[in-house]
Amino acid sequence: MSTSPPSSPVTIRDVARAAGVHVSTVSRALSPEKRSLISDEVLRVVEEAAQRLGYRPNRAASALRTGRTHTIGVLVPDITNAVFPPILQGIEASAAARGYFVFVTNVVDPALARPVLERMLAQRVDGVILATATRDDPLVDFVARAGMTAVLVNRADETGRLPAVVSDDRLAMKLAVDHLVGLGHKRIAHLAGPQNIPTGVGRRLGVEQALRDHRMKPFRVVECASYSREAGAVAMQQMLEAGPAPQAVVCCNDLVALGAYDALRRAGLRVPKDISVTGHNDMPLVDMVDPPLTTIRLPHRELGWRAAEMLFEEIDGRAMSASTVVLRPELVVRKSTGAPAAR
Template sequence: MSTHLSPPVTIRDVAHAAGVHVSTVSRALNPDKRGMISEEVLRVVEEAAQRLGYRPNRAASALRTGRTHTIGVLVPDITNPVFPPILQGIEASAAARGYFVFVTNVMDHALARPVVERMLAQQVDGLVMAIATRDDPLVDYLQKAGMHTVLVNRADESGRLPAVVSDDRLAMKLAVDHLVACGHRRIAHLAGPQNVPTGVARRQGVEQALRDRGLELAAVVECESYSREAGRHAMEQLLAQHERPEAVVCCNDLVALGAYDLLRAQGLRVPQDISITGHNDMPLVDMVDPPLTTIRLPHRELGWRAAEMLFDEIEGKALSASTVVLRPELVVRESTRRVTP
């Protein structure tokens, strides 16, 4: 027995069922214009659309308006616990405006350009990027392509694109000041990759905070990535090549957990032998042994503000590229200790 697909429900069908003009249905189903319609008419139109099983024709809408009501989001590592709450913030902003979000994991930055080109081919209305590197040619490409773009978590150091970031230098100052207040003087740093803005800013933050206290950085080892394995390897290098520090400021929580692993393997205790601090306050670091002293960031707000800035760009409301800097917060737990004089 053959089956025949029913023709798709059109906006005219909805208008006929609701007893209103086609233009009224168009406005009622458009998030940007539904405020022009009374609540009663909105209810009638939405009920009719739901009853008939109406689905908007996004392709036709894009041809008519020049917008697809989609945005792309590029993150460097979707498994990093930092990024899910950032994505939640982006999606909350997008949903409120009737936008759909495409998320792409770009672990190899060499793939960033092809991914962006694919996004452009899909005619996304804009991009939120968490993958920017220092002097990134992708920024030039996006500007030349005329693509609305906002950076999140990592800023463009030249200020060419708008960005929403946390204050990395202040974050490291909070960690260093805490360790100095605990009596530590020989403080080392496991730095983030120096090809990304966050790695550079956090290292500079540690160095400046120590100078402000009249201290020198005991040692610094650059991590290959923001990962647990990279933290373990960097901690191993630190202990092998330098005098053992009293405390270590880690560039993020995963690196701090890698440092935990190495210290435990070498029979050293946190914080009795070495105090450790992290950065990000990712989920469950309050449940590791010992609970990690770290820096808390407003990750969801980072994502939400970045999306809001992007929509301002898309709607022509943004006057110029700007950087929004959110304040971090020190969270003291049990991985740091006060030194007895």
Template structure:
């Protein structure tokens, strides 16, 4: 029977659990000095500790359930070890491998990645960037850049926050970027279609305010001109989405009947083009060949499998993370204005392209 508490007496304090493990306890368990534990648990200083000692420290820390105090470390070092990332569509399959590639590199240096999705709304992007700044992120990976002077880039430059652009760039390169060679991608698609015998080729372009839309259109026009072909059959989409692709395809077919091939600036635009051609009773590629751009996951599983330009998404994320880490390592000599890593795309030929009838 439980003992009664006397009226007016304070209740007995609840029994406390075991004290949280400390660095000192880990050091005692591993048989090493406290400073050795501190270095071994920090990915940036781990190389200063012998491998055997590091292995012991990590094993004992895991056994004891030791967790570093991130807030205390941030106060001590002036770094939160948080990196922000803004992407224009978290559900878009393009960005999952980009983020995974970046996260793998950042985690190896003890950084965590915070991801937010403002869509293609510049005001929302600024708000989210400000919220990340309030959480003292050490740097920003930005996949939402648009126009000549992206407001988030301006914010980062004003604050002195390292920022690296991914997949898109500004018209005037003010920050380092990792992008695919968008003009080369469209050249590859047009070379392929011309080699098949197509001469009447149209382009479903991306939004003109985005670097990917503008550069891929430029690549289409240059490749068509190189073969002496008319490059006027262009319809820009309002967004990189399947419905926007369908709307642009209807516009293009209305103004340019008789096209035998359509080179699309994005795989989702290509899927919208599939829809419009099916509505018109046309078959891909028997009646019209279609190419995409990006090689999103499952493009080999649509009907027919899509010929498309493959971008190294995971490599893009890794390279962007490396650029950002270099900026964080040496803030006194930030990356050269407009430093760009240009990744070379490849063409993946599938069943959506064939010689014209």
């Protein structure tokens, strides 16, 4: 039985012929960067012809011609953390507007980050966005040596070698501390994030500075092993076992705050009647827990969008130098904080 040979792929010349325009016109019309040079009427004709013929851009040929693959890579440390989906949404919105495709990799084990980046290098991505940076991160050295175009998001490189988009961790903690002090709390403790991560350090320093501004010291500080509910529960239990309970606890993120809820509930302590609790991130559904969590709201989608915009400026050679963009947080007051109980 004979079979017909597979049909050859539709080319840009086929689209130009069907639309009755020059090949260069089709090239501009189908390029996100150049389509603004074409009139709306011609764009409509070209797009209809391309859709009718089933045209698909040949990315490999385009990469050979332009030196770009129109792809970027993104590394996140925990895709299950509610912080990262809106960051990714912002990145993808910026990338889609330019016709870029986004490769996302979940790097739970930091040791896997370099092999992932090497694979992305082999795939010739045009740039990468890293949400995985740790303090003194060797990955930053690798990126610099490899000549990769890279931007950090949610965590900054303390040496300032790579551009970054972050939220103001110290201001976030000042907002939480000022709120608790305003309610009358004196014994304010902190469940700190991992101190090998820039956000963990920044938020701890923010709590300490905010308390100094009120001529106070942290009642107690316990470092969490990770930014997770389980780690928050363990750290809160350790805090309770170390001595008298605090009046209020500033938690390094919402998941840790939920873990603190668990430990306090097991100890027979009520939030906020016995201990007030604040979180950080305003992740989805923290307004639905009992009691609804007072927390710090961050512009996560804007973090991702701004990081991608900075990356594309780097790719296009329009960035002047490495810089850090800091976005402002805001306090969201709910029912997990209240005046200290009379003793």
